[in-house]
Amino acid sequence: MTTTRPRFAAWSLVAAIAVASTLLSATPAAAEPASITGHVDLGTPGVSAGEGEVRVQASLSRSMINPLTTFTDASGHYAVPGATTTNRYYVMFEYLGDQPLASTTQVYGTRGGEVLDHVIPPGYIVSGHVGLHEAGTPAAGVTVELRPNDGSVGFATHRTTTGSDGSYAFPRVEAVDMILAFSFVPGQLQPPIDWYFDTDGIGSSRPGPGRIIHPTADRTDYDVVLRGGAGITGIITDSSGEPIANMPANAACILPDYSAGPRYTAHSDEDGRYIFRGIPKVCRMSVAVGGYGGPNGRWPSYVDMSGNVIVEGVDIVVYEQTSFTVAFDGPGSAASYDDVYGQLQVAYSAWDEDAEEWSEWSTIHRAGAGLWNMPDLRPGYYYIDIYRFQNPYFPGVEALVYLEEGDTPRYEVWMPNPMSVQLLTFADVDPSNGFYEEIEWLYRAGITRGTVGTDGVRRFDPAQNVSRGAMAAFLYRAAGEPAFTPPATPSFIDVPKSYQFYKEIEWMKAQGIAMGTRAGAVTYYKPYDDVIRRDMAAFIYRAQGSPAFDAPTTPPFTDIPVWSTYAREIAWMKAEGITRGNADGSFAAEAPVYRAAMAAFLYRIYGD
Template structure:
């Protein structure tokens, strides 16, 4: 077995002093998958170990509030940061960085209605994404930024579902392209307050049938070949109806199914604030949509379970009679949850460590890669047992409170302040995972139950069944 590879260096301040506790993380070359993490020692030095041969990008995250987060080489995003190659058993030393004083961009957003949802993306000087956030209560904030010039994009995160038009700061529609975005330049120590008003986007409505004329529940996409507009995705209902929302003024193509087959001959013209109905579309013959025999049309969470199949997040089981089943009322175990999370994240590039981080998970476990990825990204920490070992407990069902924590961390642990009063009768403000549970509810991912006495409950210790898990993942990715 090849020896582990190492990356070593120092992190200092502009005046030369060093301090301990600065986070240093090694990511895959695309900047998406965490491979290793450590913190600087009192002399400012660090060593990142446990790496395999490959190319990595380093993120520097100070533990104090006065310094900016930065990618190696003093870049705001991973896009321009140089990829560092380290060979088998090699120690790549001299990878040094100097911190910069932080800057902040925050602001208020005026929404068309109280129930409107918006997300905001911060784009760095090199065009890479420097941060993403949901807009809570009409406000947003990006802290610990490198000084420089940025742009803001609203509602251009394709993983989110919104009725609002995608646009740039100062009301610039996305049709103007990134070159038309209003720049925001901030200096070290500066707090820039940005305010904007958002608009309702256009919609495309219609129905989709299969080649035999039967209604389909499947994925529908509105997109452009040049990716000029953000791609909008929605699942059609059991009767085949769909509404694609949040569209800017322009022309969109439409596709359907997991193979994304085009279903219109010409682009569909849309106008922000108006609806375009395309009538009944037909999904071409010669393709088959994944189906589960125990989750038929009309079943609870049928749309969400169908989406799980279309996205290949769940493959289900092949039974002895050849049918495929989903087993909707079966609790989700922690090993299967790891697989769901990894697939929902887009199956990011990740090489699991040669040595398992958990005593009860062997490297030949069917879900070893997914569980190791969950741990490497801080989504699951597992348990420390009495003998000091770390365990994952793969066959233990996931309770609803732990599921909230998984979903919150998978979303990047977004900044969120839970209200002082709990909305659930069975969740106290000092309950474990209180912030995560309330974040889940605030984003419409979980609605809980209305009991016979009129109170709302969350039932935190109830195991999550597979049908409910499909609903949670669908809402977190697509919306309700």
């Protein structure tokens, strides 16, 4: 569902990055195996299916890809093994007997461990003839499909092909709304590429690949006449440009009156090529992978079919699975999310690089209590908005996040009371932390991404000491990651080229920020040692170009006499407002620098 949020203007990307805050990640819990069980009756309750009379399949895909399969036993019971308690499955019942019952029926929403009883309903004959308008002859070899009329694409419960006289027949069809669809390929990309039909009053009055029917009795007069249509083709690749075989692509027609026309699906071949056929030439087509809005691929391409027969080169890029989750179960979260203050909602807006604009806000449906998940996204910038439905007094929060390909972050929420909400970048740094603003800035500036533990949660570890190696990375990134080629021969005996921060430490050496410790003929950097506050003052002073400074005759801190090592650099930091020292007036020069203090130092230099 798409909804427009009044508090959001279509900001530019640059402005959005400057004002938005970002979030935190983790991974979902493992699924538990459990069978789907139940009983199947034939026609009416109480008439059990026999042994092997009904095949039961369960799949995460509507098209029943890689199904879990079983059959009814002599008493009509079944058990589908291999399902999990966390997934919802499509369950298909395929009647294999000879009674006038529906040959296939499908139910969605069952989880592993649940019981699903089913009654096979009556089935009716659906048949007719297909002809070609241009040739005025029967159409042999036309593929005829019956699809559920529920907005799904690429899934057919029944499929057959017309004979030499253009006739077709489905012997047992359930009495529900179905789309009767036709496709015909007389020579692949040679015009007319596929065909569509003009309806004759039975279904929709608009041109399209199918008509809506609801069989309640046997009928033999579902006749159609096909007209020449147009086609679209292109290559589906991954983000590295490699073709992807057997990938479903989807397309939707927008008619001249802006109403929705027919929808199409196609699978790519071994070279990644897909083809949509039988498109009315009045359509403006939206083409994408994984859905009509473009999930799991780029935003849809729009193709005007007016006057065209074949449109080539409509290529699609598919990215590795990317998603995000918003969880109201982090520290400080409220026990109840929906209350007298209104129902909590989560929505998102995506930056469209091609159009250079933000998309409309889309509401995210809940995946559980206090849990929202949005799967199948492309890499890029996203705004995430938390608000209370129909409560204009709830301040809400809009936060910006950048998703790299393959990211699946879990964003924790700080909610100290029902009318206050804050998204957390790091699970261990909430707004009550004295360095919250400085640490948030450090993340937004790209200077740190924190660490992700074995539980998948991103943390900053604010009380952890900073190593000399990590300190080099902090300073290098804060300086804007200037172009630098490290030397082929390491400058320090204990920092080999394979070390994680080799480039950053060599940059510090080249800039005169770090000299190392001389011991005989070799020089050490000691990358794994904690950096102490005295040395940090010297590093920061040199990183700022060793500015001219007249040190005061009276020391600014009680434990830093004027003759002590780096007293001048420490006094400069105090004068510049970079350090404030301790409440007792000391600087604690020999104490290690912890990560929260490092964030504060850098923020006061580069962030103010």
